[in-house]
Amino acid sequence: MTNGVLVRLHLRAGVAMPSSGSGLEPYVGLTAYRREDAARFFGRETEAHTLARLWRHHRLTILHGPSGVGKTSLVAAGVLPLLRSSDVLPPGSVRRPSVVPAAAILDDSDPHAFALMSSWSPYEHPLRFSGLTISTFLRWHHWNPNGGTAMAVFDHAEELFTAFRRHPDSHIHLLDQLSAALSGNLPLNLLVVIADEHFEQLRHHEGLRAHMSSEASVRLGPLTVDAALEACRGPLANIGREFAPGVAEKLVKDLRADSAGVEPAHLQLVCGALWKSTSERSIPITAADLVDVNEVLAEHCDRILQEVARDRLDGDVKQLAAWLRQIATYGTDDGELPPPVIQALVQGRILRYGEKQCYEMPARLAPPFLSMSFGRQPPEPPHHLSTIEAALQRGWFEFAAKQAERALVSPADARERARVHSLAGDAAYLQNDFDGAIAHYRKAAKTYTMLRGTDRIVATLLAAVGRILVDQGAYQAAVDELRGAVTRSPEPVILTELAWALWYIGHESGAVDMLDVALRSGNNQVEALRVRGEILSDVEPQAALRDLDRVRPHELASTRAAYALALALSGDVKRAVRVLPIVDADSDAATLLRTARVMKTAGRDAEAARLARQAQQTASRKPLPPRLTAQAELLTTTRPEN
Template sequence: MTGRDQRTLEPYVGLRAFRRQDSGKFFGRAREAHEVCDLWRSNQITVLSGPSGAGKTSLLNAGVMPLLDPSQNDILPVGRVSVTSTSPREALPEHNPHVYALLSSWSPGERPSRLASLTLERFFLRRPPRQDRYGDPVLRLASIDQAEELFLGNHRRTPYHEWFLDQLFAALSKDPDLRVLISIRNDQAGAILRDERLHDVMTKGRFTLGALEPPAATQAITGPLTGTGYSFDDAAAQRLIDDLSGDGTARESKAIEPVQLQVVCTVLWDSLPPDVTHITTDHVIRYANVRKSLEKFVDQTIAEVARDHLDDDTTRLRAWLLDNFVADSAKTPVYRGETMTAGIPNDVVAALVDHHILTPRPGVTGDDSQWYELSHESLVRLIRAEAGDVVVDKRTAQQLLHTAQHALREGDFARARRDARDALDRTDSSRLKAEIESFLGDVAFQDGRYATAIDHYREAAALFDVHGRTESVGRLLAASGRARRALGQTRRAIQDIKSAIQRVPDDQGIRIELAWTYWYGGHEDNALGTLDRVLDDDANSWPALRTRAEILLHLDRTDEALIDFGRLGSIREPWVRAAYAYALASRGDIDEARNEITAVRATTAEHGPALLYAALVEQKAGNLTGAADLAAAAMSAKAPPLPAHLHRLAERVADGQ
């Protein structure tokens, strides 16, 4: 290499997390990586916790995963519990979004409709066990990164995270060779560690990741240049450590935030003259101005959060931080309310935590999830300073799509639409435009704007068709069919779904969607015939059995419905369990039915069909007042709402009929 302008070397990753392929430039965490690796293999469940920005994702990707021998372990890809796929959600059968997201990341090549129909336990039962050369089973190593996403955000997600944990602990109890590593922020770790179901797990481990001590931080600064032809003078590296720690007189006791180290090192590297290969103290002083680097980082972050959450009101956000988190030139904690914190919605607080501006504070009341403070003392000065230059939104279309997906998970439809539309304007890629249009279809569908959803789905299908993405076109047509079904356009819905089946004939999920549509349109025989053909191909198809059981139940063929429910095995899905309870009540087993409903009511507060089944159980029990109240709740439920044909049944129950 003869000059910096002739190469693409990037030794520092900046604000993003290290990836698996970055392991060659991941330094300063060797001890932690080996300890976490040993805990993971030794315990059925291991909880890796730490504050936001400590580098948990980087440690897992670039530190721990490279230590595992694939010949001695069955290693799944690093998993996430938030969906980032742009496959249309409305083409999938009803599912737990956290489970579906995790299985999609663990098994990225699997058909989405198949994954949506699986529980965690069924996923591992389908995964062939592996043996070592001696015939002994090898350990299954599964990881869940950023697991705090289970517990943050819209309250409508609460039933899903409870059901997710139920599935996780069930899978662990059934498979003694399964090892699960959960990486989670400190303030949410208690939700896992205090769970009573954890006591049934044979072994458990805990590792807390903190900031970098100066010797480790020095490795993180100098190590990535090893073998590149570039190097740090020892005094230069120490000067950078001193600047980052903020106090050269007591540097051995000063831990350094990895995110700040990466910000400053990236700025230094990008600012060096092309002919510099040995970095000296003079270069650090001249180009690695810690204060200016962090000021720019803070300005950009505040602008981005304000743009996403406060209609671009950066002044208001900076003033709120200053008024509430700074007192007498020192940082001060603020109590987090149920939905608002000091007059600002909690989704803004969550965004500031994600961007390493705020952090949960432990030790105030013993519950560190209730108090927040600035993540670093230096931010007091940076928050007090006036913003520098106007920050231009330089996010790429892909980054904007990511923030839009996050907004949709939070139930913020307006922000999801805005960011997705901005993403459309920032790309010339027709394939990415297709993914964004598909996403906009999901936003519109979940917002009850079904006609708009159809327009987006069909636009996405046309774009994917140009690229020969036949399966994607099929799923989008199926999603369009579901939206037409919601509008009562049964005939056109059937046409769309049949067109989808022509493109993806072996997709069970789309064929089952056709059965639902037949049933919703009053064509019960066609619905049952479609399901029978699916079950002829796969006698144990869980979603087909579940769908047929529910249809048979509404046709008063209770005994046949119970046979199909029985073939499902252990029923953990709350909405299916509610239907099963109604089947029991229809057979006369009122007490057992009520027990089933009681077990699922806490997780079905806004689930229209599940509430209707609860109402029907109470009606069978002779409690007409309770049945009417539950039916009314079912009609107003939004997650999901009642389909039209069940809405009519709910009206009759609410009227005491």
């Protein structure tokens, strides 16, 4: 392809050409391409135009393929530049925003939905989306001022099934929410990007299956020979460099294992190594300059195995290598690899999910891997914030805590030290070490107070401490902590949390005042109305009904129970019983007690007593507040029905 063709290609995509000597690396390595990398993204033009067309014309489009085949890069650098940017939300995922402490996310807020909404709206404070559903977010946040259909991406959707989940079925909740959003009248076209191994789990969701069609499902495979040649040559041509005749062809031939094509990750590794060794020259790259493909791939295998063994197998590289040799030799997974190890190897591009419905080693990677010898001592893990964050995302809490502990011993600037304390607090909280979480969050807040422009971060950390104190029954201490948070940053969600704490100590009027302030702010009014309605359901049922009628549909069990109680206290007992949520031993105490009170009003005394006992004994983190304990005791002393 000539330079003139390259120029025309990128001008059509609206991307400026970098000049020679601009300092731009021609190859991105194993890092996914971003939208701003479109000028150096080559080899997927046909796939990009096809996917953009399908996405424009279908409510639900699915892009799937093996891990590492370049799905994220195709969307970001290939498809997004073809669309009007005002119609497209930033790419979303279920990776929790790192600036939000784990303890600050509401218990009744789906953590995956919270993360997805936060990534779709990265310039707003993430806490504003706590407690919202996908449909409510789309309905109340006017992120498409030009009207028309909004285009949303749910990238790395496989992480919905592999990331840490406090509740085993919590991934279903997000799929239900996405299905509801697609089934409504919201102007939404959704593109889901998912790895092959979890594609069937997505297809089995009844609600989403109704929106799927075979023509709107695209499987991305390895690069063809022509596409691989374009991916080699194009980035170099952008900066005024080129391959000598026949050299790119030789490189691609060495990268190609079989008729399946060329793995993009392997091409990036080898081209990156080639560029590193020739970047100081301006003459064409010749055959003598080519790097040894087997050597580059072997070095990659060695690095990844050392890291995975260090992080997940107490440094036992030989054991990991033995497992992988069976896969590389016989092409089968014997099931001995623990899931976290498999995830890490997939992330490192050592394994992928193959057509035989099992994990396999890419064919081109097997020969260099089998020629290696292992036995070096794994290197000490880096104390990078990204390492700790990734461990928390995957549920490796002990490893995250150890890394944070080591990082706190090493010299670091104040901002990094505060960030590590916050992550250490997350690790402690997610292991139910609440006192440890409070200690780390407070240290993080104290360090941040010495830095400029950190009021919002400090407020978020104090709010996390306040939430834990509420869970521990230290209500007055929680009120004090949350008041400090509100003083620094009166975010509606923090005002809402303070309202709950005030309600717990019996100050309903003060709680309603805080919610009134939150409503006047104009942000996240849905959550403030919902909470005010729940609080008022005990004392002012008519006012509660007015608030809760404004936030339909009632998607949370606590809201449905509060609405049912308000109906029952207003005299509409039959309707109250009909709208009650399904509750179980894991339901929060207030929801169980409100359900019990509705049953009592309906004359079902035995059921009311049973539910009241459950409210007193529930395993949920939030116990009954003192002011409601007497109500529960009264219901449990009711004589059984005859």
